Amino acid sequence: MADDTTVAKQPTLFALFKAFLLIGMTSFGGGRSAYFQDALVTRRGWVTDEEFLEAVAVSQVLPGPNIGNLSAYLGQRLRGWVGSVIAVTCLTVPGGLAILGMAWLYFNGMPASITGPVGKGVAAAAAGLAAAAVVRLRGGAGSLGGWGIALLTFVLFGPLGWPILLVLAVCLPPSFVVAWSRRG
């Protein structure tokens, strides 16, 4: 059907602007996709778990900063090219201005080390946020086979530190087989 559920959930441009601007102003620390998951999937329901995971995968497959790509992708999904431009702009401008201010202070004598304790607290909190996002998205595994694929991907990309393209080359084919076998 043309009028599927994703269209029904399409936000206004202003709502999109507000949502991404909030992410752009508040996404501190690493694992920033957790902020997108919370804002767009859990709170607003604009994107389903599966659509979000698809967006994450495509953003990582394509070159470029991950969450810049994630914004461009989700912006397109929600409101076409205007959505992409708004999403990427709102994501990058607040932080860009903040780091410009930091740069000015730094090159005028502020030691970067004064941010050290703050950075440590932020990094620890961000790790917890990222774990919460993973737990919320656990349904994306889909089946026992899917869990196996997710685990394999985790081990290769996390503890073993393989390059992303190699990880994808190894993990996507068996994942396709699992997905194929499940369609019955």
Place this chain on the structure above:
Amino acid sequence: MSDLVDLVLLFGRLSFVAFGGGIGILPEMERAVVGGHGWVTHQQFVDSYALSQVTPGPGMLMVVMIGYRAAGVPGALVAGLSMFGPTGALTWLVADRWSRLGDRPVMALIRGTLSPVALGLLSAGCFTLFRLGVGSVTASLVAAGAFAAVAGLKVSPALVVVAGAIVGMALLR
């Protein structure tokens, strides 16, 4: 002027070899901006990364700081645009073509293929964050508290991370 052109060429090129995130290109970026162009020193490069971790938005916004050092505010603007613009446009193009395929059965199959892998990638990212950022008992408690607040109590991540920063200032010296 030539610095601006160099910023566009360098960060534009680096963005297109940044697969799986920006961390992988840091060594090459350092070689170019410290050794090659001499825009920043090694310490300034390391500090720009550290500062990008306490400002919101993508970590790769650190290039704004390098661009600023190289060519002032225009340099900052050009560096940010070069890092995020071209690959963002590419991602838009892919998303646009992709969404035109609609809800054919093959799309459900592709989605079903990508989802478990993406879940694994996110888990691996989480692993890295714990390995790099959670090295003490206090930090572990902050991480556990952040997890519980967001997963259980539905607290906004923004509030949680600010709380983490405050705890960090107080306890993680």
